[in-house]
Amino acid sequence: MEIISQDKFVRLEYRLRLKSGEYLRGEPGRPAHLSFIAGCGEVLPGLERRLWGLPVDDRVEFVVPAAEAFGAYDPDNVQVWTRKVFPAEMELAPGQKVLPAELPFPPEYPLTIKEVQGERVILDLNHPLADQDLYYEVRVLEVRPATAEELTPLKQCQACREESMQG
Numbered sequence: 001m002e003i004i005s006q007d008k009f010v011r012l013e014y015r016l017r018l019k020s021g022e023y024l025r026g027e028p029g030r031p032a033h034l035s036f037i038a039g040c041g042e043v044l045p046g047l048e049r050r051l052w053g054l055p056v057d058d059r060v061e062f063v064v065p066a067a068e069a070f071g072a073y074d075p076d077n078v079q080v081w082t083r084k085v086f087p088a089e090m091e092l093a094p095g096q097k098v099l100p101a102e103l104p105f106p107p108e109y110p111l112t113i114k115e116v117q118g119e120r121v122i123l124d125l126n127h128p129l130a131d132q133d134l135y136y137e138v139r140v141l142e143v144r145p146a147t148a149e150e151l152t153p154l155k156q157c158q159a160c161r162e163e164s165m166q167g
Contacts, residue, residue: 002143003055006039009150010051011142017135024134031139037146040154044069047136054140064134070127077125078114085121092116098123 004010012034015026026032036042038052046068054060066072086092097110107125115122 001055003053004038004051004140004143005053007146007151008038009035009142009144009146010038010140011035013139013141015137018132019135037150037154042154050136051138051140056140056143059139061135061137064136066131066133069132069134070129073126073131079123079125081121081123083119083121092121
């Protein structure tokens, strides 16, 4: 029987919620689905560590603490930006999520506008899930060796990341 381990293709059904009970992925009667290659950095390390070694049809529930998910909220990640970095026609309002493509140096997630003061925009650069523990319910649907076609691009990406960290 295959278990989740290095270079295995994994397919899951899962539900992800916050402590408040708000579902971020899936819902009680309808799970979300996720496929990835284990050990290749495609999912949160804190999630993957808890899946490692599970066989097909296993069902587990666990919490990935904020420190292993998106970290603690950092007040230093609230910054003042100039209005000029946003498209001139774009309306800006407190609480608004700014999509990465709209910014000159796009992050991997939407940022939140905290205040607009004329030409100054106070922007929260923290991940929206900072300070949040993540509650998972998971069922393993499939585990198999990844094909060369699935692995090759991931291994190339890993080699690039490792080179940039060394350089």
